[in-house]
Amino acid sequence: MKMTQNPLWLAAALTALLAGCASKPATLPTDDTMGDSTSMGGDDTTTGSSMDSTIRSAGFADDDMAGDTADSLIIYFEYDRSEVSAQYADLLASHARRLANDSTQRLRLEGHADERGSREYNIGLGERRAQAVRRLLLIQGASSSQISTVSYGEERPAAFGSTESDYEKNRRVELSYR
Amino acid sequence: MSYLTENGKEKRWVAGVFLVLLLGLQLASAARAELVIEITRGATKPIPIALVPFGWSGSGQPPADIAAIVRADLMGSGRFDALDNSAMLERPTRGVDIDFDNWRMVAVNYVLVGRLEQQGDEYVLQYQLFDTFGARQVVADRLIMQVTDLRRAGHLVADAVFEAVTGIKGVFSTQIAYISVSVVDGAQRYRLIVADADGNNEFVLLESNQPIMSPAWSPDGRRLAYVSFEGGRAAVYVQTLRTGSRRQVSGRAGVNNAPAWSPDGRQLALTLSDPDGNLDVYVLTLLGDKLQRLTTRRSIDTEPAWAADGEFVYFTSDRGGAPQVYRVPATGGDAERVTFEGRYNARPRISPDGRYLAVVTDDRGRFRVAIQDLETDVFQVLSDGSLDESPAFAPNSSQLVYATRREGRGVLETVSVDGLISGRVKSVGSDVREPVWSPFRP
Numbered sequence: 001m002k003m004t005q006n007p008l009w010l011a012a013a014l015t016a017l018l019a020g021c022a023s024k025p026a027t028l029p030t031d032d033t034m035g036d037s038t039s040m041g042g043d044d045t046t047t048g049s050s051m052d053s054t055i056r057s058a059g060f061a062d063d064d065m066a067g068d069t070a071d072s073l074i075i076y077f078e079y080d081r082s083e084v085s086a087q088y089a090d091l092l093a094s095h096a097r098r099l100a101n102d103s104t105q106r107l108r109l110e111g112h113a114d115e116r117g118s119r120e121y122n123i124g125l126g127e128r129r130a131q132a133v134r135r136l137l138l139i140q141g142a143s144s145s146q147i148s149t150v151s152y153g154e155e156r157p158a159a160f161g162s163t164e165s166d167y168e169k170n171r172r173v174e175l176s177y178r
Numbered sequence: 179m180s181y182l183t184e185n186g187k188e189k190r191w192v193a194g195v196f197l198v199l200l201l202g203l204q205l206a207s208a209a210r211a212e213l214v215i216e217i218t219r220g221a222t223k224p225i226p227i228a229l230v231p232f233g234w235s236g237s238g239q240p241p242a243d244i245a246a247i248v249r250a251d252l253m254g255s256g257r258f259d260a261l262d263n264s265a266m267l268e269r270p271t272r273g274v275d276i277d278f279d280n281w282r283m284v285a286v287n288y289v290l291v292g293r294l295e296q297q298g299d300e301y302v303l304q305y306q307l308f309d310t311f312g313a314r315q316v317v318a319d320r321l322i323m324q325v326t327d328l329r330r331a332g333h334l335v336a337d338a339v340f341e342a343v344t345g346i347k348g349v350f351s352t353q354i355a356y357i358s359v360s361v362v363d364g365a366q367r368y369r370l371i372v373a374d375a376d377g378n379n380e381f382v383l384l385e386s387n388q389p390i391m392s393p394a395w396s397p398d399g400r401r402l403a404y405v406s407f408e409g410g411r412a413a414v415y416v417q418t419l420r421t422g423s424r425r426q427v428s429g430r431a432g433v434n435n436a437p438a439w440s441p442d443g444r445q446l447a448l449t450l451s452d453p454d455g456n457l458d459v460y461v462l463t464l465l466g467d468k469l470q471r472l473t474t475r476r477s478i479d480t481e482p483a484w485a486a487d488g489e490f491v492y493f494t495s496d497r498g499g500a501p502q503v504y505r506v507p508a509t510g511g512d513a514e515r516v517t518f519e520g521r522y523n524a525r526p527r528i529s530p531d532g533r534y535l536a537v538v539t540d541d542r543g544r545f546r547v548a549i550q551d552l553e554t555d556v557f558q559v560l561s562d563g564s565l566d567e568s569p570a571f572a573p574n575s576s577q578l579v580y581a582t583r584r585e586g587r588g589v590l591e592t593v594s595v596d597g598l599i600s601g602r603v604k605s606v607g608s609d610v611r612e613p614v615w616s617p618f619r620p
Contacts, residue, residue: 108410116545118525118538118567119391119612120436120449121494121501123412124457124478127433131455149455150411151433155389156366162565162583 075133077171079114082128084136092136095175100141106178107142109133111151112158114167119153126151133173217601218591220256225343227252228261228281228289232305233271236296241325244294244303247332248339250376251350255340256599261286273306273315281310288316290339300324303331307339317342329378347574350375353616354579355383355393355402356590360608369608370404372419375615377603383417391612394437399617403427403437403446414448416464427464433457438482438491440508447472447482447491447508459493461508472506473513481525484508486532492516494524503537517550519557525568528552529575530617534595536569536578547580549595560593561600570614579603581611 075088084092099105111126130149138144159166229249234240252258267280271293281289292305306318317338321331330351337348351374358369370384370393384390388407395402396416403416412434417424428434432451439446446462458473459482473479477497484491490505495513497504501524503517517523522540529536532552539548544564550557563582570579577594584602588609593600603610 115565117501117522118481118494120481121478121496121524123433123435123449124480127451127455127457128478134455149432150407152389152407153391155391155407162586 073175075129075173075175076168077129077173079116079167079171080125082125082132084132092133093140096137096140096142099137099143099146103143103146105146107137107147108176108178109147109149110156110174110176111149111153112156112170112172112174113154114170115154115157115162116167117154119155122153123151124153126153129171129173133175217254217256217599219598219600221599224257224259225288226259226261226286227339227343228266228284228286228310230266230269230271230289230291231263232291232303233293234295235293236301240294241301242294242328242332244292244305244328244332244335245290247329248290248336251333251336251348252339254376254601255350256594256601257340257344272304273308273318276308278308278310278313286310288339288343290335292335294328301328301331303328303335305335305338307342329374333374333376346576347618349572349574349577349615349618352573352618353399354590354613355395355616356581356613357390357393357611358605358608359588359611370402372402372616383419383422392436393612393614394439395614395616396439397441397443397617399619403439405435405437414446416446427467428462436481438484440484441486441488447484447493449480449482459491459506461491470510472508472510483526483528485528486530492526492528492535494526503535517557519548519550523548527569527571529571529595530573531575533575534571536571538567538569547578547593549578558597560595560597561591563591566591568612572615573618579613579615581613 075084075091095107099107109130111128111130113122113125127149130151134147134149137147154170157170158172159169229245232244249260253260261284265284267283268277270276270291272291276289276291287310288307289310290305290307292303295302301323303321303323307316308314309316319338321334323331333351336350340346340348340350353372354375355370355372358371360367365387368386368388368390369382370390371380371382373380383402384406386406386408388410391405393402393404400420401416401418403414405412405414413426413429414434414437415424416427427446428448428450430450431453432455433449435449437446437448444464446464448460448462449457450460451457456476458471458479461470461472472491473493473495475495475497477495479493479495481494482491488508491508492503492505494501495504498515500521502515503523503526504513504515506513516535517537520539520541523537525538527536535550535552537548537550538545539559541559546559546563546566547561547569548557548559560578561580561582566580566582568581572579575595577592579590579592581588582591583589588611589605590603590610590613591600
């Protein structure tokens with residue numbers, strides 16, 4: 001079964017995220033889907049392993065990553081939103097496996113926004129997006145020490161025009177291994 | 179080298195200014211740009227004035243055309259209509275030589291005369307402004323300077339004329355800092371630039387292949403705070419203009435953004451993120467690096483701006499579901515919402531006189547600059563673009579400069595706080611953005 005066709009995957013991941021972290025008092029950026037205050041600590045192994053069994057059914061192997069195009073290292077977002085679409089479930093699962101299987105791997109997440117709205121607010125939006133991706137990787141077994149985030153807001157667009165198509169390309173999180 | 183074309187009594191004019199580039203103290207960058215300044219909408223009744231070419235006594239040609247500098251400044255304000263030199267019936271250089279009938283006949287209300295003298299290494303500039311109908315001297319002064327300060331002296335004369343006639347303090351001798359972005363060999367180059375208010379004397383403060391953003395003048399005009407992503411991570415720096423030396427004042431993990439100076443220059447409000455990426459506004463006391471958190475919500479709280487009296491810090495928050503402007507006591511406390519017009523108001527700035535709040539507002543799907551009168555709460559959209567952003571007040575609180583996009587290019591525009599006069603500063607070589615107007619020089 002291709003998990004990309006299963007919208008429940010995201011819901012399951014988010015439920016797991018909330019369940020695994022509800023005891024933490026620290027704050028998170030507020031995504032509408034995120035609900036209550038949560039924090040990503042290292043104590044989510046239980047939910048993480050339950051996710052692993054689901055992920056294995058995707059049939060990804062580390063080798064698949066090597067042959068991926070650059071596009072597969074980018075996750076796109078809706079306007080003014082920071083929820084990760086379910087279509088990226090397979091992609092994120094494979095990256096999470098890569099990180100979980102090799103503790104020396106270091107991943108950098110760069111959050112970006114389109115040019116609409118003020119620049120400094122867009123830094124916040126880019127950070128939210130990067131954090132949304134980070135959380136989904138952490139609950140699937142990646143360690144927080146492996147992942148760093150930076151938000152460029154609208155300062156480093158992938159497309160330079162001002163059309164809707166340009167904006168779609170710019171609302172993104174780029175994943176890069178160090 | 180500047181030239182000026184004027185179209186009779188029409189209020190439109192164009193001055194093409196070829197920038198003289200000064201090298202940065204620490205960066206010998208070879209940037210060159212060309213700014214075109216254009217008044218897109220002037221006053222309905224601009225004040226007719228004659229700016230008589232200044233006399234010169236010294237060796238060779240005069241080192242500066244002071245009257246032309248004053249002319250460009252006053253015309254660029256949109257509030258004056260300067261008489262063509264060719265229409266002048268006489269060209270006096272001192273008040274006693276003026277025949278006021280010659281100026282009443284060509285219907286100018288004011289006439290400026292003056293002369294420049296070389297005295298050894300120094301230059302002496304004397305000027306007098308007269309009300310032609312009252313035949314009375316309005317303002318006069320004598321300035322002594324080095325050759326490098328002649329342009330600035332011209333701007334000071336323009337400031338004095340502007341204030342004497344309009345009652346508003348002139349800002350021609352002030353500066354503007356901004357970010358310029360150009361593509362070099364397929365890669366973006368970011369520059370933090372300081373230039374005179376007319377676009378001349380460009381000075382590159384920082385150049386990087388990583389983004390630079392959020393420049394902010396210290397209240398004494400001697401330092402700039404900004405955000406640089408050099409090294410692939412965001413940090414806030416404070417750089418001294420005169421020496422070029424700088425200090426990283428905030429390089430914490432995550433977001434370090436949106437620095438804003440307190441009116442006394444001792445503190446920076448700024449935006450930091452916690453380990454989970456939640457943005458909040460903090461106040462950093464520069465001496466001793468003391469940090470106080472001002473907001474605690476799980477919303478994006480950012481873009482702080484100090485009230486003119488330092489009592490409150492205004493900021494943008496989406497705690498209500500969409501970005502609006504709130505304010506919180508600068509020493510901490512409960513936040514209260516300030517903007518209610520429309521569904522998006524962000525990036526607050528307070529005018530130096532404390533009267534106006536400028537924001538970026540969503541005006542029926544277009545992002546525009548608006549101001550809210552803080553006494554009456556009257557809200558007015560001032561700009562007419564669709565991607566207008568980063569409004570900044572001039573130090574006289576009478577106009578704003580902001581960034582927008584025109585024909586696919588980032589340009590700067592100005593608008594008076596009453597919305598009646600607007601202009602454009604178009605950079606030919608690069609995208610320009612995030613303008614910030616310097617305070618008055620002490």
